[in-house]
Amino acid sequence: MASLRKGLSRTRQSFFGRIAQALGATEINDDTWDDVEELLIQADVGVPTTMQLIGQMQGRVRREGITRSDQLIEALKDELRGLLKAPTPLNLSGRVLSVVLVAGVNGSGKTTSIGKMAYRMKLNNRRVMIAAGDTFRAAAIDQLKLWGERADVPVIAGMPNSDPAAVVYDAVSAAHARKMEVLIVDTAGRLHSNFNLMAELVKVRDVLRKVVPDAPHETLLVLDGTTGQNALTQAKKFQEAIDITGVVVTKLDSTAKGGMLFAIQQELDLPIHYIGIGESIYDLVFFNPATFVDSLFENGNEE
Ligand SMILES: Nc1nc2c(ncn2[C@@H]2O[C@H](COP(=O)(O)OP(=O)(O)O)[C@@H](O)[C@H]2O)c(=O)[nH]1
Ligand SMILES: [Mg+2]
Numbered sequence: 484m485a486s487l488r489k490g491l492s493r494t495r496q497s498f499f500g501r502i503a504q505a506l507g508a509t510e511i512n513d514d515t516w517d518d519v520e521e522l523l524i525q526a527d528v529g530v531p532t533t534m535q536l537i538g539q540m541q542g543r544v545r546r547e548g549i550t551r552s553d554q555l556i557e558a559l560k561d562e563l564r565g566l567l568k569a570p571t572p573l574n575l576s577g578r579v580l581s582v583v584l585v586a587g588v589n590g591s592g593k594t595t596s597i598g599k600m601a602y603r604m605k606l607n608n609r610r611v612m613i614a615a616g617d618t619f620r621a622a623a624i625d626q627l628k629l630w631g632e633r634a635d636v637p638v639i640a641g642m643p644n645s646d647p648a649a650v651v652y653d654a655v656s657a658a659h660a661r662k663m664e665v666l667i668v669d670t671a672g673r674l675h676s677n678f679n680l681m682a683e684l685v686k687v688r689d690v691l692r693k694v695v696p697d698a699p700h701e702t703l704l705v706l707d708g709t710t711g712q713n714a715l716t717q718a719k720k721f722q723e724a725i726d727i728t729g730v731v732v733t734k735l736d737s738t739a740k741g742g743m744l745f746a747i748q749q750e751l752d753l754p755i756h757y758i759g760i761g762e763s764i765y766d767l768v769f770f771n772p773a774t775f776v777d778s779l780f781e782n783g784n785e786e
Contacts, residue, residue: 487760487768487778498526498740499779502559506552511544515552519559527711528742532749536562560776566745567772571754573701573729575609575665580658582666582691582698586684586721587705589672592733592759594623596705597667598630599767600731600757605634610664614654615640616647616687617671627669633764637661647671647683648690655694668699681724688725703756705731706747709738718751733759736766741779 505518516537523533543549543558575581587593597613604611613631617623621643631638639654651668658666670684691698704727706714721727730753735741747753755770
């Protein structure tokens, strides 16, 4: 909890924190709603979700006879919590080998999040392997190998610029032969075109199925939490190409916003499994809606 608070302090100190500051002990009037609306949009909650929230809060005000604007903050927190689904554990049990395919644009935090997830799984005594499906740059392969060392998890990689599908085929075969429980597959985030990128993801998925017919069991999309509404556009593109089963939102430690999580769940109906709150191996937390909403509003000067 301490690390989540610290990790999200930037988010809190600005937009969500400012809502609480804007809501003083005054009568609720039109300005109150304008302020809340403006700050929610600035926090990346997105227009449709902001409008929905305002409507729901106004309904509560009427029903519950709320008159002062500082009483709105609990109503807002409640509505925000209501937008987020209870966290679902990744579907990685009950079979011999489970496969997690990880997608997302370059720089979103795929490789880092894979390292952190592998570390968590390893701590839970799971037999984990990583496949270096991003063969586009030599540095990307080395970076993944380094995360494999940190997490103490084997990494199967090919030569730079080799065919990602071939590397992934080798990895899934090796994972099977070595009786691994989980294989996490890293992928490239940039190719010559978006079309190539999506085609390659489909190819990687199909090659996994040659060895594990119902793979991948999870297809996680990694989204950079500092990119706001852009992340939503990216998510829609990936969803069109492959079946995304869930999302990891990274870099919530480096943004003053964080409202895009509400938009992701509301507008895309995708569960959020983990959030990244720093660059170290420990900086990935299981997403918990109640804790997340509370953290957004906690006083940043507390610690
Ligand atoms: N502050 C912060 N940085 C992160 C987080 N996750 C990833 N990064 C950084 O974002 C950059 C890109 O990450 P990387 O995993 O290489 O992205 P990829 O291209 O999608 O594989 C690196 O400098 C990471 O250290 C996070 O949760 N917080
Ligand atoms: Mg990478």
